[in-house]
Amino acid sequence: MHVTHLSLVDFRSYAGVEVPLDPGVTAFVGPNGQGKTNLVEAVGYLATLGSHRVASDAPLVRMGAERAVVRAAVRQGDRQQLVELEINPGRANRARVNRSSQVRPRDVLGIVRTVLFAPEDLALVKGDPGERRRFLDELVTARVPRMAGVRADYERVLKQRNTLLKSAALARRHGGRGADLSTLDVWDQHLARAGAELLAQRTDLVAALEPLADKAYEQLAPGGGPLALEYKCSAPGPAAGREELYGQLLDALGEARKQEVERGVTLVGPHRDDLVLRLGRLPAKGYASHGESWSFALALRLASYELLRAEGNEPVLVLDDVFAELDARRRERLADLVAPGEQVLVTAAVEEDVPGVLTGARYAVAGGGVERR
Missing domain, CATH: 3.40.50.300 (P-loop containing nucleotide triphosphate hydrolases)
Structure with a gap:
């Protein structure tokens, strides 16, 4: 293309x-x-x-x-x-x-x-988890365009759920009657359903990406690896199947509800996850040199390119x-x-x-x- x-x-x-x-x-x-x-x-x-x-x-x-x-x-x-x-x-x-x-x-x-290399890519290694979630989600959507709708659904439900939790937290802090949380179970189900699909796609992607990224790192910096990717999930698991993931997310939301109502924010779900990058035995963030961090970021982009090309539509x-x-x-x-x-x-x-x-x-x-x- x-x-x-x-x-x-x-x-x-x-x-x-x-x-x-x-x-x-x-x-x-x-x-x-x-x-x-x-x-x-x-x-x-x-x-x-x-x-x-x-x-x-x-x-x-x-x-x-x-x-x-x-x-x-x-x-x-x-x-x-x-x-x-x-x-x-x-x-x-x-x-x-x-x-x-x-x-x-x-x-x-x-x-x-597209697969885009830019100076901002250094944030994939040195930045906060949001940078790495964005990287995963953009690549997930490039592989499976319908995931754009799933991501939009997840963000919509998350916003609605957070609004409800924030109202409950404010009411508690000001000594008033608690907000009506009767709809929270419904929002939990919607969040878990969209979240399970997103989580499944992300974990599949990480598994496919890791060997390609390790190979690319070796090509950029021979002898400098090995490189490893670990998906860090805010809910227990992840399990293999989407229904299992759905159940795990529902259970985790139930367990976190008291704390979420106190803090007024959703504490469980793909929006809280991270992609841990390891170089050798150590996490790249905080331990990799500037040159190693650049090579790691470039390896992730090269791996993305190889993955998309292998799936039939060269970016x-x-x-x-x-x-x-x-x-x-x-x-x-x-x-x-x-x-x-x-x-x-x-x-x-x-x-x-x-x-x-x-x-x-x-x-x-x-x-x-x-x-x-």
């Missing part, structure tokens, strides 16, 4: 830009702050409905504009599709496929698939200002590993930051323009 054309309207710094793209390597080169990352961020947005740089949509819309449009022509084998997302901060986003009647934004998931590889962050050894090894990709998009401040093995198209990005050289 590869993107053959990218079109942006009022996205980030671009009032409008049209960028034809070829298979193989394309590098966007220009000084910092000129809009290189905005281009690859737009491709990533089509794949995930989110940005790797910001948590909300508002910064994606050019200042003074009401909405932004990201449009891409995508080729997979002999099939060509046109996918479009209209970003409306504060209102519902809109989506179209092949200029047809509107579909839900999450219905476009799976048309574009676009995006390397956003990564090579400037790496020493010469890691730079060359990473370049050798990604060079054969069907489509590789690279951003760099200077031409010298793009390893020589990554030959292909070059675009100069400056002054709001994108010009092929």
Whole structure:
């Protein structure tokens, strides 16, 4: 799969830009702050409905504009599709496929698939558990697009349940009558059902990812491993089957209810889990050096790419200002590993930051323009 054309309207710094793209390597080169990352961020947005740089949509819309449009022509084998997302901060986003009647934004998931390397990836190793949960959930959705709906259901139920618990906690603290918790059992069932599906997908993913990540780490840093991934669950288990997971989550919610009512927040579920990263016998967080942490983060991305490719739809590889962050050894090894990709998009401040093995198209990005050289 590869993107053959990218079109942006009022996205980030671009009032409008049209960028034809070829298979193989394309590098966007220009000084910092000129809009290189905005281009690859737009491709990533089509794949995930989110940005790797910001948590909300508002910064994606050019200042003074009401909405932004990201449009891409995508080729997979002999099939060509046109996918479009209209970003409306504060209102519902809109989506179209092949200029047809509107579909839900999450219905476009799976048309574009990306694996993105960026300086922010260091947070996968050094950051809080939320970074690692996001990594898992985006990859789960890339593998199984319907999981976008499961994730949305889980977040909706979690929000409703937390609102109920918070009301109960506030009532207790102010000496009033306790809130009506009669509906809590129903919310528990909904949370456990969606949570069991999400938990099953995450644990399946970790099992598939671990050997690939270990291999990638050895390629990036020979002799530096072994690498291990451990899914740390807030509920007992996890068990093998979804029904068992559902039962375990229900039981754990029941056991935690008194404490949850006191604190006003849901304490059990996939939103509380973590992915523990180990290098040798030690957790990578807090023990791995800067170089080891970089290699670990890169190994997770390379493993993601290999997993998606093995499942039949090779993703676009995006390397956003990564090579400037790496020493010469890691730079060359990473370049050798990604060079054969069907489509590789690279951003760099200077031409010298793009390893020589990554030959292909070059675009100069400056002054709001994108010009092929």
